[in-house]
Amino acid sequence: MDADAPDLSGEIAHEGTRFSPQWGILLGVLLAYGEMILRLLSGKDLVDSVWPHAVRSLEWTLRLRESPTLTLSLFLLVGAAAFGLRTRVKSTSERAVWLALPYAALGLLLGLISLHFLLDVFYLRGAFLMLPTLMGWGLACLLIALGGPPTLRKSGETRPSATRAFHVLGVFFAAWLVMPGVPALAGFAPTPPAAPTMGYGSVPGPYTLEQYRSPYALPDEVIEVQGPLEDDVEFSVYVTLPHLPEELPISHLPLAVLLHGFGYP
Known part of the structure; x- marks a missing residue:
């Protein structure tokens, strides 16, 4: 072999490697949906399968807020x-192998964001704010870290590429997720009113309570639908009344009716 010939072994090995780190995105998405899929396979229904993720989302949102x-x-x-x-x-x-890790993190974020949107449609109705803001920030940072600043063409290219277009759309989507949470992060977002110091809603309340419990038998039609689920529960009607001081000029009280969600966690 000619000693002056260039060493092409590295290039040949590189061309022979067909591993693409972008496959990590699929792994990350599967990881985001993994718990729900496993619970579905174990016989849980859709509500029970997504419930742990919904609870964690609520806990994280409250903690961040x-x-x-x-x-x-x-x-x-x-x-x-x-x-x-x-x-x-x-x-x-x-095509470095270690890049599969940040791509997997990108897929995990995309999966969690899609789960958030599904929960938002059926349950949350826009109630969670800070969690999608944080996920949007993470998505923007990962996209820029992996693909650089959002531009439609790379340096030296003469026309926009589809890859760069998706990259730009992803960054703008992440910014769209972040923007609603900025006022909340700055302390300007609306918040629920503080609990009153006296009256209903205060802690402790100014009234003592008296509660009545009346068990009732379920109709046969309901028992057939119920099956073995919650068959050990004795269903009752509870009536809770406050003891109102006679000196207070109160003649009417609001009525609250709380219904038990059958079969829900």
């Missing part, structure tokens, strides 16, 4: 990690 410091810290942490990832990506091959 109650602690702007935690939310801002997570924003800064994700941004710093994305900056470090971008620095590493620019100095490595596009």
Whole structure:
């Protein structure tokens, strides 16, 4: 072999490697839906399968809303990690095996965002704000870390590419997720009113209570539908009345009716 000939072994090995880190996106999406899929396969219905994720979403939303410091810290942490990832990506091959990890994180985020939208349609109705904001920020940071600034063409290209177009749309979608949460992060979003210091809703309430319980038998038609589910529960009607002081000029009270959701967790 000619000693002056260039060594092409690295290029040949690189061309022979057909692994694409982008497959990590599919793995991340499957991971996001994994718990729900496993619960469905175990015999749970759709509501029970998605319920743990809904509860965690509520807990995280409340935690982020109650602690702007935690939310801002997570924003800064994700941004710093994305900056470090971008620095590493620019100095490595596009087919480096380790890139499957950030692509899997991208797929996980996309899966969680899609789950959030499904929950929002059927349950949340726009009630959760900070969690999609944080996920949108993470999505924007990952997209920019992996693909660079949002442009329709790479340096040296003369026409826009479909890949870059999807990248730009993804960044704008992430920004759309982030924007509604910015006022909440700054403390300007509307919040529920504080509990009254006296009267209904205050803690402790100014009235003592008296509760009556009356068990009732379920009709045969309901028992047939019920089957073995909750057959050990004795269903009752509860009536709770406040003890009103006679000196208060109260002649009417609001009525609240609470219904038991049969078969729900």
